Amino acid sequence: MKWTLFAAALTAVGALAAPAQAAAETTLFVAPGGNDNNPGTQGAPLATIQKAVGLVAAGGTIAVRGGTYALSTNITIAKSGTASAPITLTAYAGEKVVIDGEALPYTPGAVGSTIPAAQRGAVHMEASYWRISGLEIIHGPYGVYCANCNNNVFERLSTHDNYETGFQLQNSSAGNQIVNLDSYNNRDPRKNGESADGLGIKEGGGDGNGFKMGGSGGTGPAAAxxxxxxxxxxxxxxxxxxxxxxxxxxxxxxxxxxxxxxxxxxxxxxxxxxxxxxxxxxxxxxxxxxxxxxxxxxxxxxxxxxxxxxxxxxxxxxxxxxxxxxxxxxxxxxxxxxxxxx
Incomplete structure (x- = not known):
């Protein structure tokens, strides 16, 4: 069992803006039973988080209604917000949102195999100035995998029972906050359970640690x-x-x-x-x-x-x-x- 618990103080996400009438407006809604051809309003929500990620603009919000979102491809976040207009991805009004990566490749991978970089994470992120809140992420090849990510806020996430590290932040990443994270029961069968950690902020292989804070053997960057x-x-x-x-x-x-x-x-x-x-x-x-x-x-x-x-x-x-x-x-x-x- 790989346990990581953060218990820092949390300022709740503010009230959501009025429903969007088009993709360029402030809030896009995603819901089970939605349709990706919909405009993303509260009354006509999108079906997938990935579609909303593709449509959202800097300063916008993706509000995800309660339910389980079974992935066939991982959620990839490659666009950035700005310092004055971050992008928010959040569970709507405290509803229970579960992102389930069980059907993705490498869940689990074969013994001794390497997970390709693009496949790492039910949520794979290479972007900056996001606020991601209130999501439960399970059964992925990593839960959240964030590389070259700067000035993001991750709060009230639960990353458990993934097939690699629950939450991994690596490469040239700086200025990120991880608040109130629960990460547990992450285990990597590719290496007989050895590779996964709860929270990995690092380069290098995993070892079943709770909090891993740096580069392996001095090969990673010196980071405070x-x-x-x-x-x-x-x-x-x-x-x-x-x-x-x-x-x-x-x-x-x-x-x-x-x-x-x-x-x-x-x-x-x-x-x-x-x-x-x-x-x-x-x-x-x-x-x-x-x-x-x-x-x-x-x-x-x-x-x-x-x-x-x-x-x-x-x-x-x-x-x-x-x-x-x-x-x-x-x-x-x-x-x-x-x-x-x-």
Whole structure:
């Protein structure tokens, strides 16, 4: 199981604009039972997200009505919005939208095979200035695969049970925000389950990590990433790893629990700064290398008992604002302000 949970604060997407009368106007609607020959109004919606992607202009919104969208080809996003007019792709009014990639190629691929770049992701994105929100993405050859993507916001996504990494961001990508992501049960049968991660921000192969933050063996770019108030638990490898990223990473108030390898693995060349993190029941709490750490559980010492360890307390539906249900999951029993507070 590859688990990644973000629990950062979320500002909800604003109200949708009035229904569009033509593709060039503000909002295009997609719905089960729609037709791609329709104008994309609320009363006459399109059938496919891909059609809406082709029609939407900078500043526009694609509003997806509830239902399951079974893909025959992956959703490819190659056009960009602008800094002043980003493009929004969102579930409409909190409705449950499921994008199912089970029928796509490489779900799964043959043992030892390589997934062609264009086939990576039920949602394959090479674009900037998008806001993508409220979607559940399952059974794809990767859930979301975003390469050379800049200044996007991804919020309230669930990427699970995919045949590679749930959410992968790579190549020359910068200025992206990933907020309130649930990524779990992603597994790659091509490599006996070894390759997939929950969240991969990286170059290089996967290993069953929760959060992978960089290039493999120093081959990727030196990139500065920040992870805060996040939880990685029950992963087959590390909870959090720099994966050879030589950039300045920041990990704060995050928790690594019951990961098979290291809770916080930052000895791959990064100059990470770790503050207020909690590592419990991992094979090793931290591999620090040249990184610095203060106020973390291993710095404070002693035995750390947790108030709650039952994941069912947090794995149900999120609150309306995108936050995870409040609980004592992985909270220190001694009340100290260390680790994530979901």
């Amino acid at each position: 990433h920040t992870v805060t108030n996040s939880v990685a638990f029950g992963n087959a490898a590390h909870g959090f790893t720099d994966n050879g990223n030589t950039g300045a990473l920041v990990f704060s108030r995050s928790t690594a629990y019951q990961n098979t390898k290291t809770g916080f693995d930052v000895d791959g060349g990064s100059t990470s700064r770790l503050t207020g993190n909690l590592a419990v029941a991992n094979k090793t709490a931290v591999a620090l290398g040249s990184s610095t750490a203060s106020g973390n559980s291993w710095n404070l010492g002693g035995t750390w008992t947790l108030a709650g360890t039952d994941p069912s307390t947090i794995t149900g539906p999120r609150n309306a604002d995108g936050s995870i249900r409040s609980s004592n999951f992985l909270v220190p029993a001694n009340g100290q302000s260390v680790g994530a507070k979901l």
